[in-house]
Amino acid sequence: MAMEEKRAWIMLVVSAAAYAIYTSVVLSRPGPLTEVAYQGPLLWTVGGAIVANILLTIAAGIAAPRDNRKDQRDREIHRLSEYIGHSFTVIGGVVALVLAMLSVDQFWIANVIYLGFVLSALLGSVAKIFAYRRGYQTW
Numbered sequence: 001m002a003m004e005e006k007r008a009w010i011m012l013v014v015s016a017a018a019y020a021i022y023t024s025v026v027l028s029r030p031g032p033l034t035e036v037a038y039q040g041p042l043l044w045t046v047g048g049a050i051v052a053n054i055l056l057t058i059a060a061g062i063a064a065p066r067d068n069r070k071d072q073r074d075r076e077i078h079r080l081s082e083y084i085g086h087s088f089t090v091i092g093g094v095v096a097l098v099l100a101m102l103s104v105d106q107f108w109i110a111n112v113i114y115l116g117f118v119l120s121a122l123l124g125s126v127a128k129i130f131a132y133r134r135g136y137q138t139w
Contacts, residue, residue, distance in 0.1 A: 001132075002074065002132060003060070003061065003064070003066075004070065005128065005129060005133075007060070008124075008125040008129050008132075009129065010053060010057055010060065011121055011124075011125045012122060012125035012126065012129070014049050014056065015121040015125070016118075016122060018045045018049035018052075019045070019114075019115075021041075021045050022041050022045040025041040026041055033107060034105045034108070038107055038110065039110075042110065042114060046114075080127065080131060082124060084124055085121065085123050087123070088116050088119035088123055089116055089120040092112055092117065092120070093113070093116065095112050096109045096112045096113045099112060
């Protein structure tokens with residue numbers, strides 16, 4: 001398995017786990033959702049996901065210290081998966097902008113942005129894994 005594919009698996013698992021933890025913490029708090037203190041759990045899960053992603057990537061690199069140079073195929077797969085993944089970042093930003101223009105509560109705006117980032121990471125990782133496993137069509 002290529003190191004880039006391992007990194008995609010790590011990103012997929014860490015992003016899904018972090019968002020699941022965040023969602024469970026916020027939904028378990030009493031009171032209406034718009035009045036729940038979501039900022040702390042959001043910052044902790046994002047920060048924890050970043051740290052976990054870095055540490056697991058380092059561990060994967062140490063566990064398989066093969067030549068980790070990227071070839072042309074790796075660069076093209078990375079580019080393709082980034083294009084696919086960033087679509088959800090843009091969608092999340094546009095939805096958050098519309099919600100801000102409609103004067104919706106900050107809770108919903110922040111959560112739409114966070115969900116956009118998570119979906120971007122998940123979709124980009126799935127696209128990268130799919131390209132490594134099944135191949136991809138160059139245009």
